[in-house]
Amino acid sequence: MTNKNFESISALLDDEVNQTELEQALDSMSDKDGECFSRFSLIGDVMRNEQELVTDSSFADGIQAAIANIELPPVAATETDNLVSISSHPQWHRRVMARVTQFGQSSTGKGMSQMAIAASVALVAVVGVSNMAPQQDDHMPSPVISTVPLVEGISPVSTDGLKAKPTANQVTQSRINALIADHNQQLRVTDDEKSEDESEQEQIDN
């Protein structure tokens, strides 16, 4: 671990090396420098907000292990699990805090806090999206057909010269629902056999 190498790695990542320095730096790189390189680039990414920090439990466990001995409230000698014993202790406040922070640093705690954040983001997204004002006011007459809940949102439209007299018949309704569902399914699974031939044709023409 030489300082010189650090400098050249950092310069490399900031795009400030010229050709000869670059060659020198790359030649004199060792494995340890590889780790250093990855750390520096991670730092750069985080600073520029290009990296999502993924914290996995091994990181948290490492921290946990490292501070397990340091984190030592005076009453840590007898760690008991249930709240009753904790609260009955004269310094229960501190022990509860210790318990909470310990939980927060454990893998389940971290997972739960991430879930909580994700859930609140999802909630905001859902609320925000569903509140979006519709682009156009559809004044569709309310359907005479009682729609079977399979497919929602279909409303009849009367067009000029056509009598859109929907029969309130379950069989017709179920056929309508079935055909719409099938249509969507068919669109989804349409394969490209035809267009492949066409694109090959184009390549030949080009």
Next chain:
Amino acid sequence: MKLFSQLPIKSNSGLVTSFLSAILFLSTLNALANDVRPPSLAEIDGSKSLASTAEKLNAAYWLKKMRTALTQTNFDAGIVTIKGDKTESFQWSHGFLPQQELELERISPLIGGGIITIRKGDIVSFMEPNKDVYSVKSQSIRNFIPPIFYRDAAELVDSYQFVLVSKSQITGRSAQLIRIESVAKNTYNYWVWIDVLSGLPLRMAFVNEAGEVIEQVLMTHLTLHNEANKELSRIADLELPPPPTAALAQHNETNNWQMTWLPEGFELLKSDRHHISISREVSDYYLYGDGLTEVSIYIQRPLESFNSPIVLQDGATSFVMVRAEGFDVTVVGKIPPEVAFNIARSVKSVQQS
């Protein structure tokens, strides 16, 4: 390590200025002539009258740029589809591995429980809850992007006009609007807003004759990356179930029916006879498409319970069911309802010899 967003600005600064000056030039032209119609794609190739920078303004350039962006950039985007009052949200990720020349794509509904679609190269796999994973062979995921944008848009030239309109801002990004307008008015118009920097479609909409948006797709956020993100790269290693091979899944063209009228530009994509899964009825089925939109035609045994035409609309999708002599015809697709009605009425039985 350069920032991705720096790259386009550095290399395109000269282009941007000439671009802007050409816009000014063309917009003054527009102000003078009322009905200036920009040359169609087919005319561009032969015409020498446009300056080379102005040529870059034409729709072909933008559509080609979008095609490249859709197939070769790495991005994550949030998508919302809006049909009247109904909205659906999706998460859309795309990556490109240059060494293997492999495209990776994933579309999943934001609110769980729906179908997750994954694409690896030209195999698309669908993961539905409570069903086995199945695949088809396809160049693109046909969820909210018309397949023509992954192919050569010149295929649309016969039935659509391309109109360039001034730029607007969408989600804070500058976007070029291209109006793909139906010539014969038998299909809806399609407007697409293409991001100036990345070439990705920021907003797409079906628009009717009156200029009203009837169904649209909106990108709510966009993140561009230098390379495919980790989650997508894992798809490259996934063993996807193989799509049915041509030998197994013959497109059995049922020759019993003839469509005596179809809008311009529609070609037969698929035809077979199959059971409609929910109602268990058998149907002769035809699927026609013109690249932007598709139309399904179902021909079934007559149902006693209905005898007048049924016309329904859901966003851009029209549903028309019509009784003909001895059979029922149903037409479903993103076309105006009158057109769907005309198609349905034109289906005739082929005389069996």
